[in-house]
Amino acid sequence: MKVIDLFAGAGGFSTGANMAGCEVAWAANHWPDAVEWHSRNHPDAAHVCQDLHQADWSQVPAHDLMLASPCCQGHSKARGKASGNPQHDASRSTAWAVVSAAEYHRPPAILVENVPEFLDWQLFHPWVLAMQELGYAVSPHVVDAADLGAPQNRVRMFLVLTQSVEPLKLNLPTLNYLPASSFINFDTGRWQPVEKLGRATATLERVKAGRATHGERFLISYYGNTKTGRSLDRPIGTITTRDRWAIVDGVRMRMLSRWECRSAMSFPNTYQLPDNHRLAVHLLGNAVCPTPVSHIIRALQQAA
Template identity: 30%
Template structure:
């Protein structure tokens, strides 16, 4: 009975807006206590602080943090940056340079911190492209790094659409248990909730006219898509079936035009922003940040107060909370028996 009373201490690295933490808190309830958070993006920090009330400050650049200054912890949560390995990016991997920082090697800071603290479990999430980057060598290096510091590594690609959200989003999940913990019983969850559709997550009330595309912009999108199709590329805007699922919302908040929907509830077509042409009468609009939040499994109680541009970026960079919660439940089973 004593093991069930254990409170696990966790740290949240590359925390973004807290999606991984939220999933673990759903699974562990009051049996998890976040003792350290690191996130270098100032706008992500603002959204994080608005939704999580900690009695410590969020640390910035993790590469500048001495591992000895981090409190002891049992669980490391680390959604290390995906852009270096993403199909949507240049896929530079360990050679990726962004603002003087190598995003591809930031996982080494996870290794450095965990080698010193030896937590019970390390949890990482990344893009599916990580698994085949550089013919699989990159992923092998990452797995080997965790094994060399004393961990048994499990990994699996899961799709968000199987976990109760209407988003076709494949990601690789890595779970590493310290080798003295009996983890052979660990298994990734089987997602079996794939019947949720876009209609289920749409705003209940008509949304602002600002989300509706102008006729001139739609014409630009049509021409852009035609140019790419002529070259044999699949790029371009896409209007999603409300009874279907969205494509992956992606790093940086790009891809809004890949997830357009038709919503004919708008009655007042007077623009509230400067647009070319007029508001289209076919009901074609972008999804709202709240709808993107729902695509990622964030509850409606999650506060969204920043400008839309920041919110789209944050949710595109975030994780699907439902998937994290399902994996965290399986991790908890192993830890509670250890």
């Protein structure tokens, strides 16, 4: 099965497709850093660094499956979704590039990934009507990556679009959870004392609450709603585009390394990342979890 990847980012969709036995022929993103690292990890694919609103789809190879992760910031509650925010309006408009590409190529199947709030977008119904006019049945699937083999709770929506009379409901597996302890290495990393001079009071309170609930080893979130710590026996919470999760081990603590973030996202250990920690975390936090994608594509292949 030949695949193209729109808004390819760090390459989670492409990597999941490779895991499912697909050939990634072409990938595009507007962010040069994302294109560089996608090309390092997928050297056999053709790459384009471009705003896909301006794409010439005649230059894109024919394919069996289109993958697309339009910008999610304009939909996500985590980014505020401010009414009338021009930046958010522009990000939401990226979804129309999928319609444009589908109109030209008419692949048998398309997978679109985004946050579940995409389904509440004011223009979602017109977007679906446009895809239906092109012959696609549209089937939303909201899944947690932890149910499909990633050691992370990350709820995302996958739209399955097929050239079929009825929407295609995938028969997805429910796998045993992988805990955060499966990828955390207590023998490496830049550990610091919990009681370090200048440590924020809110952080110390979260550590105290975590100890009371989970003992000496646990995770804390530097922002968000997790204020009591998180057990290492559970999947980690959502990996975001900036450092969020810290590991507490007795009197010491540290942030997750970029390699641990890579494992939390279910990328293989051979996947290359930049040396710059902040850039690596940003790329990973924007990515799709590859292992869940591989299960979704296999289920699509079986149902088609």
